[in-house]
Amino acid sequence: MGFLDNSTITVDAILTKRGREILSQGGNFNITKFALSDEEVDYTLYDVTHPDGTDSYGAVIENMSLLEGAPNRTTFNSFLINQSAAGAKLEIAQLSYPGVAAGAPVVISPATNGGPAENYVFTIENTNIVRFKGQGAAKTFTGKMGDLVAQSFGTPTPNATTTVQVQGLESGLVAVISVTVKTDTGGAANAQGTQDPTNTSTSSTGNSGGGGSATNYSGDDSRRSN
Numbered sequence: 001m002g003f004l005d006n007s008t009i010t011v012d013a014i015l016t017k018r019g020r021e022i023l024s025q026g027g028n029f030n031i032t033k034f035a036l037s038d039e040e041v042d043y044t045l046y047d048v049t050h051p052d053g054t055d056s057y058g059a060v061i062e063n064m065s066l067l068e069g070a071p072n073r074t075t076f077n078s079f080l081i082n083q084s085a086a087g088a089k090l091e092i093a094q095l096s097y098p099g100v101a102a103g104a105p106v107v108i109s110p111a112t113n114g115g116p117a118e119n120y121v122f123t124i125e126n127t128n129i130v131r132f133k134g135q136g137a138a139k140t141f142t143g144k145m146g147d148l149v150a151q152s153f154g155t156p157t158p159n160a161t162t163t164v165q166v167q168g169l170e171s172g173l174v175a176v177i178s179v180t181v182k183t184d185t186g187g188a189a190n191a192q193g194t195q196d197p198t199n200t201s202t203s204s205t206g207n208s209g210g211g212g213s214a215t216n217y218s219g220d221d222s223r224r225s226n
Helices: 017-024
Strands: 088-093 096-100 105-108 112-114 120-124 130-132 140-143 148-149 159-168 173-180 205-206 212-215
Touching: 120 130, 120 148, 148 159, 148 173
Parallel strands: 096 173
Antiparallel strands: 088 112, 105 148, 120 140, 120 159, 130 148, 140 212, 159 173, 205 212
């Protein structure tokens, strides 16, 4: 890891591990998906009350050191946000759900404080542990709220944990919720086993969370912009 010289505007685009693997084998490919991230930037430091006026609102942010791009997109902790959402915060009442019983509901109701009203993209890391209500094995759902159900499994014991990422569609603000589900003594599934393959090849729409859509996708390459 290193720092980039932020005296000029810099775009640092790199291939993922899978992209480099294809390139090393002499294969040709077209980048169809990418991600933009400024995970080291704290946008709440945008100060609209700065005594030096509008030119200084973002002074602290502009003088931050930027990190080099990282190939592992799962390490992205935050994403570029819409300028209109500067100073906004993503509020979620509960960021951790410990000891959830199989079959129990988990309802995530985010709100963007100080930003525009928006829908949110909910992304489940492991659908063997929780799933969207009525959406099969979909890994992502877009709507006002996420309505999840804890799954039944017998392995591992005594519990298994997954994360659910919430990202505002307009603001780009991100939060990560941790959900720990207790092992079901009557369960036969393995929470750490292969996830339902339909979650990479199907898409559906529904009314979970007050209206939205569930979309499944996979991708090979991502880009990081600083």
